[in-house]
Amino acid sequence: MGEWEPAQLAVGGGLAIGVLFGAVAQATAFCSSGAVLDVVRSGDANRLRAWCLALAVAILSGQLLLGFDLVDLRKSAYLAAPLNLAGPVVGGLVFGIGMMLAQGCAARNLVRLGGGNLRALVVLLVFSVAAYATMRGILGPGRIALERISALDPGATGVPEILAAATGMAPGPARWVVALAASAILAAICFAGAGFRSSARNIVAGLSIGLLVAAGWYLTGALAQDEFNPTPPASLTFVAPMGDSLQYLMIFTGMRANFGIALVGGVVLGAFVAAVTRGRFAIEGFADDRDFLRQLAGAALMGAGGVLAMGCTVGQGLTGLSTLSLGSLLAAVSIVAGGFLGARTIERADGALPRGAAIPEHKANAS
Numbered sequence: 001m002g003e004w005e006p007a008q009l010a011v012g013g014g015l016a017i018g019v020l021f022g023a024v025a026q027a028t029a030f031c032s033s034g035a036v037l038d039v040v041r042s043g044d045a046n047r048l049r050a051w052c053l054a055l056a057v058a059i060l061s062g063q064l065l066l067g068f069d070l071v072d073l074r075k076s077a078y079l080a081a082p083l084n085l086a087g088p089v090v091g092g093l094v095f096g097i098g099m100m101l102a103q104g105c106a107a108r109n110l111v112r113l114g115g116g117n118l119r120a121l122v123v124l125l126v127f128s129v130a131a132y133a134t135m136r137g138i139l140g141p142g143r144i145a146l147e148r149i150s151a152l153d154p155g156a157t158g159v160p161e162i163l164a165a166a167t168g169m170a171p172g173p174a175r176w177v178v179a180l181a182a183s184a185i186l187a188a189i190c191f192a193g194a195g196f197r198s199s200a201r202n203i204v205a206g207l208s209i210g211l212l213v214a215a216g217w218y219l220t221g222a223l224a225q226d227e228f229n230p231t232p233p234a235s236l237t238f239v240a241p242m243g244d245s246l247q248y249l250m251i252f253t254g255m256r257a258n259f260g261i262a263l264v265g266g267v268v269l270g271a272f273v274a275a276v277t278r279g280r281f282a283i284e285g286f287a288d289d290r291d292f293l294r295q296l297a298g299a300a301l302m303g304a305g306g307v308l309a310m311g312c313t314v315g316q317g318l319t320g321l322s323t324l325s326l327g328s329l330l331a332a333v334s335i336v337a338g339g340f341l342g343a344r345t346i347e348r349a350d351g352a353l354p355r356g357a358a359i360p361e362h363k364a365n366a367s
Contacts, residue, residue, distance in 0.1 A: 097341060125299075
């Protein structure tokens with residue numbers, strides 16, 4: 001058997017990383033929207049701390065890859081793309097609200113689909129169409145115009161470079177200062193909670209997902225790099241790959257699979273295997289017409305907002321932030337803000353659990 005070509009490595013590795021992500025997320029209930037709902041409904045921040053731990057690991061491991069010249073994260077889309085305010089701020093807010101209406105971000109709905117949730121299938125189809133329409137379809141010109149009028153030139157796209165310019169530090173040391181400080185602060189926030197320290201499930205989720213972000217960077221930026229056809233390094237993200245996956249399903253013979261498409265398929269497969277193994281696989285549908293319409297609206301908002309923000313809670317919130325991109329920081333903060341706004345709006349509309357009420361374990365796992 002001969003050596004794999006770079007394109008084959010990217011697809012095979014993307015599938016493997018997706019399988020691991022799907023299995024871990026299904027088994028641990030790792031979910032950004034669920035984490036926000038936990039805080040709003042009962043004040044339980046354990047799943048939010050798991051997210052913070054994943055981010056701490058992603059930042060530290062990503063910067064180690066850059067520091068040891070294994071992967072040049074500066075060539076990634078998060079640092080190479082010009083900065084504008086409309087994308088990360090407006091797009092992030094829209095995505096955050098949408099993910100709450102749709103009961104999960106793109107990644108979580110892929111995991112739910114693997115577990116037999118047919119609502120997730122409808123959400124993902126609408127999400128993919130909206131994302132593709134905003135990327136290259138009828139909404140594309142409006143997106144480009146919005147980005148153009150909100151263009152911003154801070155002199156650099158990375159937080160360390162901006163800090164270096166403001167303080168006179170060299171960019172290299174400034175990068176390590178930011179990376180180590182951010183990772184340490186996030187880890188301290190995580191382990192400050194006694195409930196989190198005693199939750200093996202959440203600790204495993206944070207460590208595993210953070211390392212998978214680094215694995216994606218190393219795969220696409222080193223192992224699968226083609227010296228004759230170099231491509232920017234990438235890692236876990238689901239907005240553009242979902243649109244590409246839908247197109248791939250429709251024109252399979254005229255399109256080649258790539259890392260993102262394989263990642264999407266792997267997440268569904270990994271979640272399916274984990275759900276079946278744990279006895280959690282179950283066919284589910286919409287509760288009623290109101291539930292159907294609300295989730296479709298959320299899916300459309302997620303698709304459009306995710307393209308504007310150049311990523312989702314995973315793409316910008318973990319992968320993008322691991323590059324220390326200013327745009328990713330703005331997008332992540334906006335997504336979280338939109339998520340809390342959406343969650344509180346839904347809680348008021350539904351008259352759901354009062355603050356302080358416990359969330360049943362099976363509902364936490366499903367969210």
